[in-house]
Structure formats: structure tokens, C-alpha cells
Amino acid sequence: MAALVAGTLRGTQAAEPPEKLVPCLACHGAEGTSKIDNVPSLGAQTAPFTLIQLFMFREGLRVAEPMNEMAKPLSDDDLRLMSDFIATVPPPKPPADVGDPARFDKARALAEQHHCNVCHQPDFSGKENVPRLADQREDYLLKTLREYKSGARRGYDATMAEALQPVDDAALVELSYYLARRR
Numbered sequence: 125m126a127a128l129v130a131g132t133l134r135g136t137q138a139a140e141p142p143e144k145l146v147p148c149l150a151c152h153g154a155e156g157t158s159k160i161d162n163v164p165s166l167g168a169q170t171a172p173f174t175l176i177q178l179f180m181f182r183e184g185l186r187v188a189e190p191m192n193e194m195a196k197p198l199s200d201d202d203l204r205l206m207s208d209f210i211a212t213v214p215p216p217k218p219p220a221d222v223g224d225p226a227r228f229d230k231a232r233a234l235a236e237q238h239h240c241n242v243c244h245q246p247d248f249s250g251k252e253n254v255p256r257l258a259d260q261r262e263d264y265l266l267k268t269l270r271e272y273k274s275g276a277r278r279g280y281d282a283t284m285a286e287a288l289q290p291v292d293d294a295a296l297v298e299l300s301y302y303l304a305r306r307r
Contacts (some may be wrong), residue, residue: 142205144198157216157259164264165216172253174207176280186278215249216259222303231302238287244283248306253280262304269296 141149148166152158156167180186182195182203199204235241243254250256257265271277274297275287279299288296 125264131266133184140260141209142202144202144265145206145209145280147194150208153216156214157266158261160265161261162267163261163276164268166210167213168215168249169210169213170250170252170254171207171211172248173255175203176201176253180280182183182279185214185280216255216261217284218259218305218307219283221305222307223301227298227300228305231298234291234299235302238291240299243283257303258306260304262300268302269300 136163141154151160156165158165177186178195180187180224181191182198184192186192237284240257242250244250244257245254248256248258268277268290269288270293272279272284273291275285279285291299
């Protein structure tokens with residue numbers, strides 16, 4: 125896996141998505157923003173994070189159908205090309221609803237209290253193997269946070285499961301609301 129990540133090209137610009145990525149964009153959004161419930165937007169996701177996720181799907185280390193079946197035939201080069209391209213796609217568009225300022229303040233304080241803004245960056249754009257959270261789908265964020273907390277979703281390390289243990293479900297709802305509308 126380390127060799128796979130080390131080979132990722134950073135900052136490359138591709139005019140057209142790799143052929144094997146085209147079916148993925150139908151669900152995840154060709155313009156960077158998913159329009160399907162509980163399907164993440166991939167726009168501007170970091171290449172190393174995406175590469176790790178694709179690798180985990182391919183190897184069955186992360187289970188989510190149809191991702192596992194779609195990733196099985198992908199080569200290491202395919203994974204690199206796909207993750208590099210995804211990093212060049214525009215970031216997801218935030219929802220039209222700008223949100224409630226009081227909820228934003230509460231969630232901002234929660235994000236700081238639990239150090240979300242350290243690993244994921246102050247603007248939640250992610251870095252290297254840490255995903256972009258800003259303007260991600262709210263439903264997907266909440267589902268993912270709950271899965272990490274319960275242990276239903278495995279990461280490539282235990283950081284998220286550990287970080288979320290002291291966070292109650294009401295806080296997960298507020299964090300998801302905030303991150304989905306982060307501008």
C-alpha cells in the first residue's frame with residue numbers, strides 16, 4: 125500500500141476522466157457533487173485518501189456494495205489514475221440552505237473541542253490521507269460518523285473510531301450539519 129500511495133501524482137490535471145472512472149461518476153457526481161442519498165461527493169477529495177479507499181474496496185478491507193465489485197478488477201495503476209483525477213474535480217457545491225448561525229456556532233465549538241479541524245484542516249479541505257469534509261453530503265457525513273463510532277466502518281487505522289468514542293449522537297448530527305454547509 126505504501127508504494128501505491130508513494131506513486132500517486134499530485135497536482136496533475138486531466139482533461140477527461142480515466143475510462144474506468146466514468147461509471148463511478150454517475151453516482152458520485154461528474155461535477156464533484158453527488159445527488160444520491162448516502163453516496164459521497166468526490167470533488168476535490170485528496171488523491172492519497174481516495175487511493176486508500178479504492179484499495180480497501182478492491183481488497184475487501186472496506187465493504188460497501190457495489191464498490192467492492194467495481195473495484196475488484198482495478199489495477200494499482202487504475203487506482204492511481206482514478207484518485208489523481210478525482211483530486212482535480214471541483215469541490216462539492218454546498219447546499220442552497222446556508223444554515224442556522226446558532227447551530228454553526230455550536231458545531232464549530234464541537235469541531236474544535238474534538239480537534240476535527242486539526243487533522244481535516246481548519247477549512248475541512250483534508251490533506252494527504254485525511255479526507256475532505258467541507259460541503260460533503262450531510263446524510264453521508266452522519267452515516268459515516270455513526271459507522272466509525274459503532275465500528276461498522278473500518279478505517280485503515282483506528283483514529284476515527286477512537287476520536288468519536290466520547291462524541292454523542294446529538295453532536296454527530298450537529299457536526300454533519302455544519303460540515304455539509306461549510307463555505
